[in-house]
Amino acid sequence: MATIDQGRWTANLDDHDGVVLFLIGMRINKPWRIDQWLWMFAAMGGMLAYLAKHPECGMIKARNWFGRTTMQVGYWRGVEELMRFASDDEGPHRPAWRRFYQRLAKSGSVGIWHETYVVKPGNAETVYVNMPAFGLAEATEKVRVSRRTGSAKQRLGASAD
Structure with a gap:
């Protein structure tokens, strides 16, 4: 499991x-x-x-x-x-x-x-809460959400203005 x-x-x-x-x-x-x-x-x-x-x-x-x-x-x-x-x-x-x-x-x-x-950096947004490695995080690298990546807008590279 x-x-x-x-x-x-x-x-x-x-x-x-x-x-x-x-x-x-x-x-x-x-x-x-x-x-x-x-x-x-x-x-x-x-x-x-x-x-x-x-x-x-x-x-x-x-x-x-x-x-x-x-x-x-x-x-x-x-x-x-x-x-x-x-x-x-x-x-x-x-x-x-x-x-x-x-x-x-x-x-x-x-x-x-x-x-x-x-899917290019800054053009996709992902969040996984209490999940195993899944989706893009499983295919690339799963990292903990940080201050720099705390919101969907930040995870999109601030391209969601």
């Missing part, structure tokens, strides 16, 4: 040029068509196993939430690494994407989505 860190914490982005926040998921539109969506869970599991064995690909951390619409919150070192992984013919993503597009895109039984954000 994760250790709960008492008090207020934030993510230290100052020591990073930026982190890529990558949200990806799928929505099961036709739950009875398990034959058309179950393999996607397996493909995602294979991608995560691959990325865990290959940290040079650039994924820092990922967490998954499951329901009719699933979501993975992933953190990457940079856009270049994310794009390289997505387009690598020898890696696990490209073949899975092709299979989805050729076999399932027109059926409507499954929807997929993703969003990509580049």
Whole structure:
């Protein structure tokens, strides 16, 4: 079980040029068509196993939430690494994407989505109270909130004027 860190914490982005926040998921539109969506869970599991064995690909951390619409919150070192992984013919993503597009895109039984954000120091704000390492703080560095980072405005680098 994760250790709960008492008090207020934030993510230290100052020591990073930026982190890529990558949200990806799928929505099961036709739950009875398990034959058309179950393999996607397996493909995602294979991608995560691959990325865990290959940290040079650039994924820092990922967490998954499951329901009719699933979501993975992933953190990457940079856009270049994310794009390289997505387009690598020898890696696990490209073949899975092709299979989805050729076999399932027109059926409507499954929807997929993703969003990509580049998070730079001074352009993101985080706070974690009585939490284990989580989110950006887990992907970068978890630091105790200080006088310099005591408010959301300060954590945003005073850019919230």
